[in-house]
Amino acid sequence: xxxxxxxxxxxxxxxxxxxxxxxxxxxxxNGLFWYQQHAGEAPxxxxxxxxxxxxxxxxxxSFLSRSKGYSxxxxxxxxxxxxxxxxxxxxDSGAGSYQLTFGKGTKLSVIP
Amino acid sequence: xxxxxxxxxxxxxxxxQRVTLRCSPRSGDLSVYWYQQSLDQGLQFLIQYYNGEExxxxxxxxxxxxxxxxxxxxxxNLSSLELGDSALYFCASSPTPSVNEQFFGPGTRLTVL
Numbered sequence: 001x002x003x004x005x006x007x008x009x010x011x012x013x014x015x016x017x018x019x020x021x022x023x024x025x026x027x028x029x030n031g032l033f034w035y036q037q038h039a040g041e042a043p044x045x046x047x048x049x050x051x052x053x054x055x056x057x058x059x060x061x062s063f064l065s066r067s068k069g070y071s072x073x074x075x076x077x078x079x080x081x082x083x084x085x086x087x088x089x090x091x092d093s094g095a096g097s098y099q100l101t102f103g104k105g106t107k108l109s110v111i112p
Numbered sequence: 113x114x115x116x117x118x119x120x121x122x123x124x125x126x127x128x129q130r131v132t133l134r135c136s137p138r139s140g141d142l143s144v145y146w147y148q149q150s151l152d153q154g155l156q157f158l159i160q161y162y163n164g165e166e167x168x169x170x171x172x173x174x175x176x177x178x179x180x181x182x183x184x185x186x187x188x189n190l191s192s193l194e195l196g197d198s199a200l201y202f203c204a205s206s207p208t209p210s211v212n213e214q215f216f217g218p219g220t221r222l223t224v225l
Contacts, residue, residue, distance in 0.1 A: 033213070042114065042202060042216035043155070087155065099168055100145075100214060104154035 004103035006088050011109045012078055020073045020106045022088030030093040033100065034062050034073045037085045046073070046086075075108075083110045115139065116217035118203050124223045130191040133220045137184055137205030143167070144186040145206075145214060146178055150199040161186055162209045193224045 003025045012018040024032070031050040035043035049055055049064035049071060061074040073086055085105040092099050115138035125131055137144050146158040157170035161180035172178075175193075180186040190197060200221050204214035 040200075040219075040221075042116075042218050044114070044216070045213055048213060089155075099157055099160065099170065101157065102147075102155040 004088055004090055004101060006086075006103045006106045008104070009107045009109070011111060012075075014078055014080060014110055014112050016078050017074065017076050018078060018108065020075075020086050020088075020108065022071045022073070022103060024069050024071070024088070024090045024103075026069075026090050026092050026101075028093040029066060030091040032062075032064055032071050033089040033091065034060075034071075035087040035089060035102075037087055037105065039085075043087055078110050080110050080112070083108060114215040114217065116141075116203060116205050116215050118201075118217040118220050120220060121218065122221050122223075124225065125193060126225055127193055127195060129193050129224075130189065131193065131222065133188040133190070133201055133203075133222075135186045135188070135203030135205075135217055137186070137203075138215055141205035141207050141215070142184065143206045143209045144180055144184070145204040146172075146186070146188050147202045147204065148199050149202060149219075150196075155202065158188070160209065167209050190222070195224050198222055198224045 006022045034046040037043040047062035054063045059076045064071045085107045087105045088103040089100045117136045119134045143162045145160045147155045158172040160168040178188045200219045202219045203217045206214050
């Protein structure tokens with residue numbers, strides 16, 4: 001089975017930087033995803049890491065360490081619209097298919 | 113807009129009833145996934161179809177079933193509904209079962225009274 005842990009809630013100030021951590025345990029690791037989800041809306045893709053290291057995309061960066069079962073999402077220059085839940089998801093290549101298992105999400109509140 | 117469509121947007125029904133949720137994947141995507149999201153749980157994977165065939169099963173109850181039709185749209189059938197089935201149901205699609213990025217539809221909010 002898989003176990004994905006991330007903090008339940010975080011608060012940060014507009015213009016600041018915030019790091020959301022995710023730890024996971026999986027048997028057939030095939031990549032780690034970060035999704036953003038505003039309340040009541042569909043998750044939207046933010047990033048994908050399959051190799052160790054940092055992937056940067058604009059204000060958002062994601063880091064992966066496969067040996068430690070650890071990832072983080074870094075959000076810079078926070079804006080009010082970044083208030084949302086951030087979902088860490090692990091792809092598991094078991095049973096000939098590729099399934100995404102999601103963590104419960106980290107609810108980020110950006111305050112003025 | 114991800115290109116994935118789901119209908120209806122909202123559904124209110126009573127316990128014991130049966131409902132059908134519909135999903136049309138993005139143009140060209142062959143794989144469809146269904147997820148359930150309730151308040152106290154994260155996104156829970158239910159089932160995956162690829163080109164009409166069931167590919168993987170997650171935590172799907174026996175009261176729930178799904179299928180994917182030749183035109184690639186998919187339906188999720190929920191029967192003998194219980195209060196605890198109230199949730200957001202998302203459909204997602206990807207080009208193949210081995211492509212990891214999934215594109216999510218807007219969801220169907222099911223309320224069981």
